[in-house]
Amino acid sequence: EVQLVESGGGLVKPGGSLRLSCAASGFVFSGYSMNWVRQAPGKGLEWVSSISETSTYIFYGDSVKGRFTIYRDNAKNSLYLQMNSLRAEDTAVYYCARWKGDSGTYFIDNWGQGTLVTVSS
Amino acid sequence: SYELTQPLSVSVALGQTASVTCDGNNIGGKNVHWYRQKPGQAPVLVIYRDNNRPSGIPERFSGSRSGNTATLTISRAQVGDEADYYCQVWDRSTGDVAFGGGTKLTVL
Numbered sequence: 001e002v003q004l005v006e007s008g009g010g011l012v013k014p015g016g017s018l019r020l021s022c023a024a025s026g027f028v029f030s031g032y033s034m035n036w037v038r039q040a041p042g043k044g045l046e047w048v049s050s051i052s053e054t055s056t057y058i059f060y061g062d063s064v065k066g067r068f069t070i071y072r073d074n075a076k077n078s079l080y081l082q083m084n085s086l087r088a089e090d091t092a093v094y095y096c097a098r099w100k101g102d103s104g105t106y107f108i109d110n111w112g113q114g115t116l117v118t119v120s121s
Numbered sequence: 122s123y124e125l126t127q128p129l130s131v132s133v134a135l136g137q138t139a140s141v142t143c144d145g146n147n148i149g150g151k152n153v154h155w156y157r158q159k160p161g162q163a164p165v166l167v168i169y170r171d172n173n174r175p176s177g178i179p180e181r182f183s184g185s186r187s188g189n190t191a192t193l194t195i196s197r198a199q200v201g202d203e204a205d206y207y208c209q210v211w212d213r214s215t216g217d218v219a220f221g222g223g224t225k226l227t228v229l
Binding site: 035037045047050059062095107109111112114 | 122151152154156158163164165166169170175205207209210211213215216217218219220221222223
């Protein structure tokens, strides 16, 4: 069974930093691209970042570019999101999600339960 | 960045058919995927690559794509289908991912 377990969320002041982690199990982690997707309270889903299997390809959404860094450790079956210069509008539940490639497209076939990040003074 | 537009809400009578639309410029050239999210839960994939159902998703869920609009259709709607539904595309030229704003489905 695929399991994605996020950790590292919490309360942080504006301008601060936080690192999220995602522990993956139940599948060959190094064989899949991964994503972070967030959801602000009462709002819709927003893609944050994607990373390919060997970290060759990395992409970011416009709202986090230059502030967030996605990386992975395949030996530890783990995905990370380093978040710097945090703003109030970064407050959200952050989901770790497995990226499935299929016939020239990508979609998310498994999601974690999410970790809440609150940016407030 | 690529934008997808969904209606904020859709209502359907119990047992009838609901349609949730997703509009995007040149969406006909992209594959569309759909997710269902119930309150307090993580999203779940219900349709991938326009019209394919993952295992465990009932045949009542189907998808289609025509022109600039993709549609998620839920037949014989049940109270358990009440949820927020999101469409998603992947832009192969930029690697960007776009989600629609989400549609709240209410079963009356």
